Amino acid sequence: MKKEQDNNSENDSTRGRLTTRTIAMPADTNPSGDIFGGWVLSQMDMAAGICAGQRAQSRVVTVSVDGMDFIRPVKVGDILGVYTCIEKIGRTSMDIHVESWVRRGRIGIRQKVTEATFRFVALDNDGRPTPVPDEAELPAYAQEYFEH
Ligand SMILES: CC(C)(COP(=O)(O)OP(=O)(O)OC[C@H]1O[C@@H](n2cnc3c(N)ncnc32)[C@H](O)[C@@H]1OP(=O)(O)O)[C@@H](O)C(=O)NCCC(=O)NCCS
Numbered sequence: 126m127k128k129e130q131d132n133n134s135e136n137d138s139t140r141g142r143l144t145t146r147t148i149a150m151p152a153d154t155n156p157s158g159d160i161f162g163g164w165v166l167s168q169m170d171m172a173a174g175i176c177a178g179q180r181a182q183s184r185v186v187t188v189s190v191d192g193m194d195f196i197r198p199v200k201v202g203d204i205l206g207v208y209t210c211i212e213k214i215g216r217t218s219m220d221i222h223v224e225s226w227v228r229r230g231r232i233g234i235r236q237k238v239t240e241a242t243f244r245f246v247a248l249d250n251d252g253r254p255t256p257v258p259d260e261a262e263l264p265a266y267a268q269e270y271f272e273h
Contacts, residue, residue, distance in 0.1 A: 137237060140224055141210030142270070144172040148231070149203045160199035165225055165239055166190075172207035173221040173243035179267050180211055180219055181247035181257050188218065193241040203227035205238075211271065212242060217254035219245050 145168060153164040170187055177185040199205060206226050213220040225239040249255040260271060 139206075139208045139226060139237075141208035141222060142176075143206055144175050144209045145207045147205055149199050149201055149205055149227075151201050154201060158201070160201070160203075162195055165195070165199055165205070166193070168205055168207055169223045169225055169239065169241060170243065172209050173223050173245065176209035176211065176221050177219045177243075177245035177247075179270055180214070180263075181245075181255075182263060182267065183255060184248040184250075184252075185219075185245040186248060187243055188246050189244045191242045191244070193239070195239050197227075197236055197238045199225075199227055199238055200229070202230045204231055214257050216256055217246050219247070219257060221245060 147168060149160045149164075153160050155161050170190075174185055174187070204227060206228070208224045208226065210222050211219060212222045221243045223239075223241050223243055224237055226235055226237050228235050247255050247257050260268065263271070
């Protein structure tokens with residue numbers, strides 16, 4: 126880990142849109158008292174699922190996770206904010222770039238703690254992969270959501 130990563134990263138910029146926010150609670154800790162990686166991963170999966178579902182306007186499922194990086198630990202009392210943006214759209218799949226940032230102890234400095242790329246697949250009502258619609262076909266609220 127680079128030296129500067131231990132310092133205040135308040136001025137680093139987030140990528141994507143703030144999609145979920147939650148607080149890390151004692152029930153989510155491992156025996157050492159840090160937050161479980163799996164808890165953070167599930168927060169990222171949920172946020173990516175919201176983003177993918179808005180883009181596909183349908184059911185979506187996670188099919189893969191790439192480049193999962195746990196950069197710094199998450200501590201009890203941190204506010205975890207998950208940012209998402211669409212990196213690539215295939216026929217039925219969407220690659221969502223996901224970053225988690227914490228506000229230490231609710232009011233402290235802000236630091237990036239994880240990042241990864243989640244691939245989701247759009248499904249029809251029968252659970253089969255279905256094409257992701259063109260952006261122009263999205264309802265107005267969803268078009269606004271994806272405005273750059
Ligand atoms: C997602 C799922 C429906 C895809 O089924 P499939 O038979 O592979 O469907 P397809 O071959 O038509 O692939 C659909 C898309 O997924 C992509 N894909 C399929 N398997 C993939 C994998 N392992 N990694 C990355 N992408 C994959 C394909 O490239 C394709 O993308 P495209 O349409 O944009 O080109 C199926 O794999 C599934 O149900 N997986 C379980 C998902 C789940 O339950 N997630 C929650 C885990 S608890």
